[in-house]
Amino acid sequence: MNEGPEALDLRVETVTIVPVEGNAEICRLLLGTNVGIVGMSLCDKATGLIAAKLGNSAIAGKDPRAAPALYHALHAADAAPPAIAALDIALWDAKSKTEGVPLWRTLGGSRGPWNVMRGDAKGQAIHVQLEGNLDQDLERIAAAQSAIARKIVEPVIALTFPANWNHPDDAAKVIAHAQAIERHFDIAFIELSLPLDSTGAHLAIGKVIRAALCNGRGFGRISDFRPALECRALDGYLLDVDALGLTGAMVVANAAAAYDLPVLLAPSMGNLALHLCGAMPNFAFAMWDGRLTASGTGRADQSQSVPGLDATLGDDPGIGLEGFS
């Protein structure tokens, strides 16, 4: 048998967090290994503390190249999804650094360009957060549309309904609001805040509105998505990598692909979820995350560039978070 190179003995040794300069709420999660490679991810401080504790107990001593297997093992042990997600991202970062390639290449994808959805006129599509007051929401949509209409003939408009419309009984309110908006605008996606297992409410809303119904932000377990998948209750899934991890996001994306449904990426810290775009068969848009760019530190990820209306990934190994501090 042909012999390969000597097998690399690679292990996670320590999991720590360090604060991000200029942003007290966000930290970097660092997976130190025995060969000097450091896997990184970004998360909020509370999640980081849990992830570091979880990582030191469950990931230390493990080979980070088994990122997906470790992810599923942590979920099987019922650990907190956001902490698993932060560890998963850092494990993938370490895995691709071991290969010496950017994460998008480890995942088998490509550098892009990828469709980005922003709240201003700088993306391929516009994303408007609604507040629930119809007149004001119509004004917001009109303003966003007119800004982007100078660049795109038929702009894609995505709406996120208020976060507190989060009970299945809010379905009637959602329908009334969406129908009123659709009398004035051609909406492509509507993101709901209902529980993912509100299949009756999702189906009722989907029957009477034209836009594609999406949901998923903040949900971190693959099983959270099953009720909607089994009933084809949604027209698209919003994958939140900060909650679901890269591994979980790929699983849900492929499950959605069983219906040929699109997936959108929710804003992710450092926009690192962009690495996933080419690895999913049904990626449509990524919502741009302005949290870190707004802190005055510049782009979160120097491996990304947004020269026009879309995002292109660079060649830094791993996720490319080294350029950020």
Place this chain on the structure above:
Amino acid sequence: MKITDFRLDTYVMKMDRLVGDANLPDGTEMMPGAILRIGTDEGLEGISLGFGTGIAELFPAIEGCDPRDTVHLWKRIRDWLHKAGNEGMASLSFSAIDAALWDLKAKIAGVPLWQLLGGREGRVKAYASGLDYCLSDEDLFRFYRRMAERGVGAGKLKVGLDLKADMRRIGIMQEALSIASDKPELMIDANEYWSARHAIRWMARIEEKFDIVWVEEPAARHDYLGLRQVSDSIRASVASAENLKSLEQVSPLLANRSASILNLSANHSGVTGCRQIAQAAHGFGVSVSMMNCQANFMAHVAAALPNHTMMEVVDPGREHCLTFDNWIEDGHIVMGEAPGFGIGVREDVLAMLQADPPQGKGKFPFPRREGAGLYIVPPQPGEVPWATTQPEE
């Protein structure tokens, strides 16, 4: 790194014994083989095994590209095939290209494919599969006992044409496996010969005597509502999808909860397509089982799937012109450290097979037997080397 060229070697092999199922009870010992090698400007090459002969038509989609962008290139070929259809020889060629690219990607990284794909260990639980409709009761016992001696405590028998004989032979399999397990896991495979209702009737009688883990292809591959009927009516799980080619084709099984186990292989649009289906199944809470393949190369993929149960292993002798780096131990397929799939080519044997193709009984693939889905045509005199059930005088 760029993809520069490919080489496809086709050949015909004569296996060490006959293999058969309900559709071809007397079996075949002949099988076509193909070895695809995709070359790069840096000298590394990726290898895959399959039957695809339409590589030249698809190769322009990847020529000059970086072979590490496997999923991206998979999507290019999938989109290329969209109108013509991901079917038949095109699908097999698509699958072979994708698998060779994953082999190449792992070789570039210098690791076995199971590790590149994120598995924790190169080890997969195995079940024995005799492809055994054409084996005598004695040879049937010998096959499963041979596997049990390597720790394999699960087996799958070909069934479908003679209920009483099928039940006798399930018992033989069970006994042979009993040295590896106090409670051998028993599976049966009707290879789409039954209708859904026929499956429900015969499974009821089989389950009076045996605890069956799964029944494979108890109805036609596309009859997802019939498979759902079977699933709802029997205790065993229904396994299917072996003969489907893509997630698009498998999705009705998931959406209708028609099967609890999906049988996967490299022919499901390559490694990428196979992983895609497995992950989709995981999203739906459905398990998968990797099918047998030459040199067990797909064990690398199985080892990295979160919802993989056990992989089919057979031993008819299909690897004469190959070397490989895995073995069966303690009931598992264990993979070594060779990069990629760990497959090598014995050039001298391959050249000999190509120069002087062997002759033997039967041909591949199997046709569908008369009566499938409609009525049972029992084994005819001399068709199988075991005692068939005779009508009572």
